[in-house]
Amino acid sequence: MKLAIGNDHVAVEMKQEIKAYLEAQGHEVIDVGTNEPGSFHYPISGYRVAKLVAAGEVEGGILICGTGVGISLAANKVKGIRACVCSEPYTAKLSKQHNNTNIIAFGARVIGVELAKMIVDEWINAEFMGGRHGTRVDMIMEIEATQHLQAAEE
Numbered sequence: 190m191k192l193a194i195g196n197d198h199v200a201v202e203m204k205q206e207i208k209a210y211l212e213a214q215g216h217e218v219i220d221v222g223t224n225e226p227g228s229f230h231y232p233i234s235g236y237r238v239a240k241l242v243a244a245g246e247v248e249g250g251i252l253i254c255g256t257g258v259g260i261s262l263a264a265n266k267v268k269g270i271r272a273c274v275c276s277e278p279y280t281a282k283l284s285k286q287h288n289n290t291n292i293i294a295f296g297a298r299v300i301g302v303e304l305a306k307m308i309v310d311e312w313i314n315a316e317f318m319g320g321r322h323g324t325r326v327d328m329i330m331e332i333e334a335t336q337h338l339q340a341a342e343e
């Protein structure tokens with residue numbers, strides 16, 4: 190799989206470990222940074238990964254900051270992105286199966302690297318189930334595209 194990964198200054202070490210873990214499995218990983226210890230604004234890496242995902246240049250994205258919250262909020266402002274924070278593998282798997290997430294995020298101050306690897310594994314290996322879940326994801330994207338949800342306004 191071709192993936193993009195990004196982080197802020199809090200998560201440099203975890204990002205590098207997750208990137209190496211994915212590459213050892215044969216995945217191609219585009220690293221948008223940061224790899225420097227100095228303070229780095231998480232919206233920059235959230236935006237960079239989101240643009241690569243939205244453009245179809247990668248099949249999915251991984252974002253890591255202190256909590257995963259700020260960086261996922263930034264990514265979700267790019268059209269077409271469905272990013273969520275996961276601190277355990279069950280939600281990560283269901284977020285792909287039911288919500289068709291295209292970016293997974295987590296917090297380097299919240300979880301350890303071994304749990305992060307399990308989260309990433311579950312998310313990468315899960316497949317969107319479509320069907321009734323597809324109807325609901327389409328509704329989410331309708332809100333994004335139109336700022337309305339017809340089913341809620343009838």
Ligand code: RB5
Binds near residue numbers: 197231254257260
């Ligand atoms: C940086 O201090 C911290 O705010 C950031 O890593 C992240 O947790 C934001 O959501």
